[in-house]
Amino acid sequence: MSLLELRGISKIYGDLKALDNINLSVENGEWTAIMGPSGSGKSTMMNIIGCMDKPTMGEVLLDGVDIAKESAKNLTAIRRDKIGLIFQQFHLVNYLTAVENVMVAQYYHSLPDEKEALEALARVGLADRAKHLPSQLSGGEQQRVCIARALINHPEIILADEPTGNLDEANENIVLDLFRQLHEEHTTLIVVTHDPEVAEVAQRTITLEHGRIKSDEINKMFGRN
């Protein structure tokens, strides 16, 4: 059974079909890139997979459970327990230090554990920046704090929305290296991007256009670059 399965998903806003009959399966440990121009439905699909929105029709099976039928309260719990989110704009709480930002995710999930949060920061190379506020960190460092926060509760899926969109090349490479490590550890990654260079390092690339899947390709070069 696939970890994630979208069956006949549509999302309709008035006359606009943001997603139109999407069928998609993501296996456990797979690294998938979702590409497409603005308005192609990438963000809508991310929101539905991330339990922040519901489809107008269709089924979204996560671990065999149709999350499209769950209540808002249950969706919050599923998001907390199974999904790690990485954002283009990092979205760190600006008055909390790096380690406290990681601990916030622990707090909502179970119990905050500073030692574990520090280890997560060390894993993304930020052990020495743990007590810094976001305003004292560079964009790349903030994104790495965001990744540490997404990983801290050992989610089943990491959803990254344009994770390198606000980074320079050096920081982009650091983030992609972290994704490679996560993939090697069999973490399921779904990365939304409009950057072909980010998409081509993934195992699989799905391209959306006008709310439909235009292509779904396995990257033959995967693992060689």
Next chain:
Amino acid sequence: MFFKMITASLVRRRSRMLVALLAIAVGATILSGLVTIYIDVPRQMGAEFRNYGANMIFMASSNDAVFDMDTVQTGIDKIEQGKLVGVAPYRYETVRIHEQPVVAAGTDLSQVQTTSPYWMIDGEWPEKDEEMLVGQNIAESLNLHAGDLVNVMGPTEEDSEDQLNFGVDIRVTGIVETGGKEEDYIYMSMADLETLVGEGELDVVELSVSATAEELDRYVKTIESEAEGITPRLVKRVTQSESTVLGKLQALVFLVTAVVLVLTMICVATTMTAVVAERRKEIGLRKALGASDASIMKEFMGEGLLLGGVGGILGSVLGFVFAQFVSVRVFASSIRYQPLLLPVTILVSILITGLACLFPVKNATTVDPALVLKGE
């Protein structure tokens, strides 16, 4: 973590939260200050009203008990210690000055100064026996002045062998001006009067009691039932105007306090609404990380209530300073610290802040994380 988050939000975002804290602290200051004055004002005003003269009198009751100072003392004993400002006994007898009949009041002149502080004295108050005060009207009709030595005779011309009729030379130390009936009498010590007319009973005793109208009523009832030989009466014109003024003053303080609390609530609610609006992304993020609506409410409410607590502590301290300032300026005396007011002010501040935060915090839970976290 919860406490760490809310304190970090207040401490590291202090410039933002300062406005809300200031509003709460000002509200709590006014609340604490005005309530301190509200509680202390009867005492302050009571002292002030003592300047308008005695508010209770004792007269002889109709039974056969002797109305003297021993009897009076049994009534005084029914009044709480510290409440009694002064007791002036009066005995009125007719004496003669320059062969003219004059009503003399034998009294304790040092006590009269406390029971009738409004008397204007042209000259000095008597300090010993054989000194007296003369009412303005008597002084004019008999051409008496402060400093004159006057021979005061007993009541009759008969019994010339009676030493009482030789009279006593008494010095006028001052002329009494009140604009009232006091100007028709002369005032001497009880001992001098007894020398002139012999021993006798008191006619009336004036008491100045620093107490509320309810306390005064209670004293009157107690004395009436428990002190034999005394008929206590309240001087209505003094006690009624005192309670009227007090009632109005307390109503005014109550009204101002209520208005200030409402204004504080509006200010805190406005600030918290702005805080929620500018933290929509953070709220969205928390929800995206799995925070329930209850968690979001708990955190924002926690911030608000902590703010209310800190504002309450600040306010109760500043409130006492404010009350002290007002008391010294208006009543020229320092105010009593009310220890109970500290927890009450903190609790009311927390309550008011909690109420003010309800709507903005409820509003925070409506944030849609998908909308506010949307990428560029």
